[in-house]
Amino acid sequence: MPQEPPTSKDSASRPRRCVHQLYEDHVRRTPDAVAVISGSQQLTYRQLDERANRLARHLREAGLPRGGPVAVCLGRDAEVLTAVLGVLKAGGAYVPVEPSAPPSVLRQVLADPGLFAVVTWESLRVMVSDTVRSGRPVICLDTQAEAIAARSGEPLDAGVGISDLACVLYTSGTAGRMPRGVLIEHRTLASAYEGWRVVYRLSPADRHLQTAASEFAGFTADWVRALCSGGTLVLAGRDEDLDRAGDAAPLHRLIVDRAVTVVACDVPTVHGLHRHLRSQGADLGDVRLIAVSGDSWYLDEQQALRRTLGPHVRILNVYGVTEAAGSGAYFELPDRPAVTEHPERVSPIGTAFPGAAVAVLGRGGAPAARGARGELGVKGPVLGRGYRDGSAFKSGQFLRTGDLGRVRDDGGLEHLGRVASHADAEAVLRGHPSVGECLVTTIEFGKGRKTLIAYVTAVEGGELDWSELRLFLSTRLPSARAPQTLTQVAALPRTRSGKIDRSGVPLPAQRDATRRAPGGKGALSADGGTGGDIWGAIAGITVFFSFLSWVLTDALWPYSTDLSLVPNPWAALFTGLYVCESLAFGLGMAFLFCARPLVARHGRSPALTSAAHLAVAWLLIAWWPQDNYYRLAAKTDWARQAALVYAFNITLMIAGAVVVAFVAAKPRTTDLMR
Template sequence: MTQAPPSARPDRPSVDTVVHRFERHVRGAPESLALVHGGRRLTYGQLGARVDRLALRIAAAEGLAVRERPAPALVAIGTARHDALVVALLAVLKAGATYAIVDAADAHTGRRQLAALAPHLLLTDGPGRAGLDDGHGHGPSVLLLDAADDDPPAPPGPPRPVAAGAPGASPVPAARPGEAPGGPSGGLPTGPSADPPAVPFGDPPAAVLLAGSADPRPVAVGHRLLLAALDGWTEVARLAPDDRHLFTGPPDALPFAAGWTRALCTGGALVLPDPAERDPAALADTVRAEGVTVVHTDPGRAARLTAPAGRPPYAAPARRAPDERLRSLRLLAVTGDRLYLDEQIALQDRLRVGARVLNVYALTETAGVGTFFEPSQPGRPLDDPERLSLLGTPFPGCRVHVHDGQLHLAPPDGSDALPTGDLGRLRPDGLLEFGGRLRDRVTLDDGTRLDPYTVESEIRAHPGFGGAVVRPLPLPAGARTTLAAYVTPTPDNPGWARVAPSQDLAGLRAHLADRIPPPAIPRRLVRLRTLPRDRGGREDRGAVPRPPAADPSTGAKYGAAPGDTGPLVWGCLIGLLMIPAVVVVLVATRFVWPGSTGLSGVPGPWAHLFVGLYVCEAWAFVYGLAFLLWGKRTLRVHGRGEGLTTTAHLAVSYLLIAWWPQDNLYRLASRTDWPHQAALVYLFNIPLMIAGFLVIRFLTWRPPSHQGRVEED
């Protein structure tokens, strides 16, 4: 089944690019506001002048002066100064090169992105250079964004060579794709790194966007595609020169990296919040102060942005007075992850009447366009909005078809359709419906494949749960597949202030009993305050904590389903095997440390107490060795991260193992043998203190990503 809009128009003159669109506004409206960053404001004329100066520096950069190359040079931009970043990406395009944005705020992420990109040149500032340097001298050439790029434009001088009737135009004509300023004779050259990813002939890359957060994957986007995506957004969002745009995500993420054109290539203004202002309350204040009309965000940030102070996200859907801080907002574009229909309606109800909320489904390969849905599209009432995530209809120029349940999306530049890795279906009313992701599929014990999205949607239909993620727990080879349900509270129950009987594991299983097959019903339940999300706003299934296994009939946390007696059997078996091991250690003490356990000088009533001490030391030593060999898996379930889990595992093992050798060595050491005494202190006493601190750190640390806590069933 195929879905396409009537206005599919991939053909356009190749000379037209986004930088040419920007130049039209520089020439035609040089006094219009273009950029807002804190207290600084730049008009199109001022921004164009800054772009010109930097474009000339890029074209003249040392080592980049080769006139012929198969593709434009790739220039990475990494700076925490977002106004300088915007100037840099426009200057890169104007110099005929290809831009890529890396994260300068998180140096670790930025270095991984640079390694994946292998750019010819890095545009950065002093702090960015220090953070992005790999320390081995293998990085790209560096061009610093100096203070000269921030100087205000010079006073008007003699007439400049601009198009007739275009006052205030930029002095450097925009290069065609692959050319440096001034024409084809100044093409940018090859740098020390590998060439950027190959692109189809006739559409050289304008940008290399980064897909994925853990393992960045470069995706080349051509000039024609970037412009077609802009035209699609202009038509769908009805963009106008009086719009002011704000992006809530990081600049290297897809919405901004490909979407800045929606502001600066339509004559609008781009409002750049400081990193310290990305708190939802601060962003709402920025919307009010700057009169922002269009916000581009993700589901999690959209909920927090529109939630009133002191109220949880996704409040009850009853209509109320809109937040005064958001009165200027006419469009809320939500992308990056699934958005359920009831969540979208709740967002709509928090804005003024007539404001729009778009659920946008897009790929990096399509430059941020794909499909869009808004609640006015169906044309008839819909049941069960908590179960539906509607993708709607394609952007102009895009085509979507469903093959074997998987969505395939064709970009608006006329390229072939791409498999998205997502599932969906075309409904009888002509709307696309999201159906989950292939990478999340689970194979159950009977060999059937389960899409967790189906189970999660049914859990959301439970009146006591707000959001849900279902995933299998890692288990030893041969063990039965166990599904865990991670749930968040409803808006009227923030922080799980109240837990009804129906909100425990038994209540959840009863709710799902007649809705999904029994093998697909979760056998663990974990309550979180919010679902963890990555830096791009997507739900991070890998960041949810692993619940410890226990039998629910005992009233312990996260119990196994009735009948699962495996942990009890293994516990009894290990306990029986430890008895002979303890005896072996007690016997070995006589040979390893002869005389250390002698009780000839201890009065009879007290000797039995010391025998108990020796037995406990031997038992702790045996149990510590067992924990060192097999106990790490029991700590992983707490979701503290591999590094902290390994540290705690070694600390607990040492706390148990150390008592047997420590006490025996102390009993054999002379009280006045100070070298021996000092060696024992630094070998045992101080490490035992450090191990105790490490265990406390492990027990008190909480992952910042989900800000949640695990509650009892």
């Protein structure tokens, strides 16, 4: 067992200095040490500090108030550290936002009425200006470089206190919720850093890999750990990100070439790195510590990584929440792990970092007994002030995280997933030797029809046998908690922060679970609302409304279908046209009432799915009323002609464009379905 690191309760619970002041200590001690590496660019502590001081004076000159929020929208670049430190030195609070974030997130962050200014690039000015409220300064580091460089690079005292606001970090939007801004004070960052310093055993010799997008708490945790300990922050560029195939070769080269010693990353990244190391027979060079966070990382995966890397690399499974600036709890894999039954079902998170308290909450909010399950709660100095919407965290009380946990028999904590997840079914599925990852969720097919569906990936080089898998589940789970439908996917959908995206799964195409899919791959149950029952309903509704429209035509539009003066065969052809119009109307009504699941299973966004559903229905429905109105309209009745054109022709054009957009759009989880 590795030795437990010494605790530092007093210093962790009562920080006296801000993190940018801790960083400034190293500016004075080792000004020529490398602070940041980004591609071919390197900045020493002195260079970074002078740039940050100049920007801080520029912000103060612009009128930045104490604690005023400043959005930093720069992407992954060394200058993002200049901006972050400049805002802190000026007495403000930085609000990191990634330029590549979804438009809804950008609007939410940049349209905040309390935002004082935005620091960005000229190339992003138009995007930022379209969102940020008028009158807010937009500071472009490239086009305003001359004015900023004219400021003094000497240190300045903004009179910042430990209780002042340091940053606003947005949550990752788990389970489809909109991200929430968390108010993080200087004392929160300082307390979190002290816990990391003790557990990670940080030193100025360390080189820290930074892979998280700037908007997430992981980015702030990375730079605080690196620069407050006098180490070097190595920024991974876009070329080093894992691609859709999970290729970790560029990231591995960066780690080795830059002599990285501390790797803090999410679960998909460590999965990609491990696959690459195994396939190439490679190692991680100088890496001494890997800390993995963001989602459940299971004990069998940790043990497999230990076998690949050897005992000289420390392996930590970290449970962190944005409300605590990424701090929370950690589990360090022992050198000689104890024998654990079903390690593929267990994600231990161990014990709380110094400065934090993490507990499993039972009924009434009290900590649960050993062996009990409940909601994980966090409290202590690492907890922020509250949410941007005004709700404050209560001092001395646990903040409920929305995650499910359990107290193990040894007193350690175990992460079981989200409270609303089907953690027991997922744990059992992971226990099958042919299953890599899995996600179990409830999907609603039509009104009130819900199906429990498991999305499953096969182990590398393996293949799933559905009959065997169903038998495996039936002997280990009650039927009420077992998935009714099994769907094989190439990879589970994940959010931009690396968490499993439970709202991003596509609806599966339905097949009989007892049959093998073409090519010997997936098999699905017929339950789910896209089988024969829906087509039967569509056929019945189509016949009903087609007959109804045929009967009502003369009542609604007298003489619009009168063919008494039209000779044959033209009269017969026009009669066929009227029949087709009625059939199209009936099919359109049936599509409107029944076909939402058929459209939704293609995996587009909910808004585009709804728009396409209505557009197809209107393309079918509109012909019957449109043609009958037109046939009764006089050629010179310009008012009616214009009304008809805009009521039908223009809307049909729009509906056609919506269908084109639906067909052209990529599914929300590209390349998931096999």
